[in-house]
Amino acid sequence: MARQERAVRTRNALIESAAELFDRDGFETASLSTISARAGVSNGALHFHFASKAALAAAVCEAAAQRLGRITGEGGEQEQADGALQILIDASHALLRGFSHDVVLRAGFDLGDSPESTGAGEDLHRRWQGWVEAVFAQADREGTLADDVSAQDAALAVVAAVAGFEALGGQDPQWLSPASLTRFWGLLLPRLAEESVLDRLVASGTAAEAG
Amino acid sequence: MARQERAVRTRNALIESAAELFDRDGFETASLSTISARAGVSNGALHFHFASKAALAAAVCEAAAQRLGRITGEGGEQEQADGALQILIDASHALLRGFSHDVVLRAGFDLGDSPESTGAGEDLHRRWQGWVEAVFAQADREGTLADDVSAQDAALAVVAAVAGFEALGGQDPQWLSPASLTRFWGLLLPRLAEESVLDRLVASGTAAEAG
Numbered sequence: 001m002a003r004q005e006r007a008v009r010t011r012n013a014l015i016e017s018a019a020e021l022f023d024r025d026g027f028e029t030a031s032l033s034t035i036s037a038r039a040g041v042s043n044g045a046l047h048f049h050f051a052s053k054a055a056l057a058a059a060v061c062e063a064a065a066q067r068l069g070r071i072t073g074e075g076g077e078q079e080q081a082d083g084a085l086q087i088l089i090d091a092s093h094a095l096l097r098g099f100s101h102d103v104v105l106r107a108g109f110d111l112g113d114s115p116e117s118t119g120a121g122e123d124l125h126r127r128w129q130g131w132v133e134a135v136f137a138q139a140d141r142e143g144t145l146a147d148d149v150s151a152q153d154a155a156l157a158v159v160a161a162v163a164g165f166e167a168l169g170g171q172d173p174q175w176l177s178p179a180s181l182t183r184f185w186g187l188l189l190p191r192l193a194e195e196s197v198l199d200r201l202v203a204s205g206t207a208a209e210a211g
Numbered sequence: 212m213a214r215q216e217r218a219v220r221t222r223n224a225l226i227e228s229a230a231e232l233f234d235r236d237g238f239e240t241a242s243l244s245t246i247s248a249r250a251g252v253s254n255g256a257l258h259f260h261f262a263s264k265a266a267l268a269a270a271v272c273e274a275a276a277q278r279l280g281r282i283t284g285e286g287g288e289q290e291q292a293d294g295a296l297q298i299l300i301d302a303s304h305a306l307l308r309g310f311s312h313d314v315v316l317r318a319g320f321d322l323g324d325s326p327e328s329t330g331a332g333e334d335l336h337r338r339w340q341g342w343v344e345a346v347f348a349q350a351d352r353e354g355t356l357a358d359d360v361s362a363q364d365a366a367l368a369v370v371a372a373v374a375g376f377e378a379l380g381g382q383d384p385q386w387l388s389p390a391s392l393t394r395f396w397g398l399l400l401p402r403l404a405e406e407s408v409l410d411r412l413v414a415s416g417t418a419a420e421a422g
Contacts (some may be wrong), residue, residue, distance in 0.1 A: 026237055112382065125379060153398045156391060157372060164375030168336060171323065174348060187364045191402035 011049050013039040015063050018056045019107035027057060027111060057111050061124065064108020068124055071095050072131045084139035085193055086201055088132065089185055092162055093178055093205035097129070097205060099166050100176040109166065129159045144197045154192050219401065222260050224250040226274050230268045230318035231238040238268060238322060268322050272335065275319020281334055281341045282306050295350035296404055296414055300396055303373055304389060304416035306339070310377050320377065340370045353410045365403055389415060 017039035136151035169176035185203035228250035347362035380387035396414035
């Protein structure tokens, strides 16, 4: 293995290991020596890649932000076909799937919540919220949002509910199941979607096996 | 002050202090000596009242459960007048008010989420969820829930959203503001409420200054 490739692997292993320990023990409690041991590298190697625990947290947030970017970008090519609301439904399913099996994504979102790690990275909840607001504004422009619904109120409800599924899912994985989110969309869509597009929307997502 | 009264005050001060430190530092990190110092009592006094940190956590949960009981029981006498949906709206506002200013309530809910404190007390999220489900079932029976809405799906959406307001509010207090929750209810009620009762429902709550 070339030296550079080995360095990238080590760095990624450290990010993964840090995410696991931040997720399990919290940023404050997780120790650098446990993180390096779990990644199978020496303390020296950790310090070669990351100057501090905060730098490691920033790298976890950056990796999580990339994954969120893929989730919110996933619908790019289907935009014309399905419209903004379906793109949002699909992304919300992909995000909850991520929360249930991708510890880097989960830890990245949680690090933004932790006062001790402030400044470690951008607040991913806020980034997700900005994207949801933009998608509802797009639905409004394309005429698929119901006339009497404000795009901002719709975004507020969806962002709150998804954050709730995430928070409750930490205790009871049932909340992160696709079935729970599908029931939420099944309830909300008749309120949000313009009547003529409602029948075309798939509350369970159109890409349930992807992502 | 009588000895018994003093003992009750000391116990309550310890519960309040423990809730503050569990909330700020987490159950695992909070130390008994910091808790007793903040309550202005000796370590000996703490150990007289509570055998362990877990016992203190259990007392915080019990105190929070009592407060939740008052919130969900608040609507008792107005039940006939306003119907189940208004009682739920009012209780959700009281709960978010509690999350923003009552550290015992907030810490009690969070302790149920913390794996380290498992068994410290009942899971208050679950208790709140059970109550929300019962209220929607009541709305269904009294005919104020829209015909095509399932009481269980409605409960799922409301429980998820309230948990999301709580989780996001830890970062940005705006999420715990009455205005945010009012916008959520304003969006959701036309979907949930039977048409003839919709005009009577107050999304901002009927007891905004109480509780």
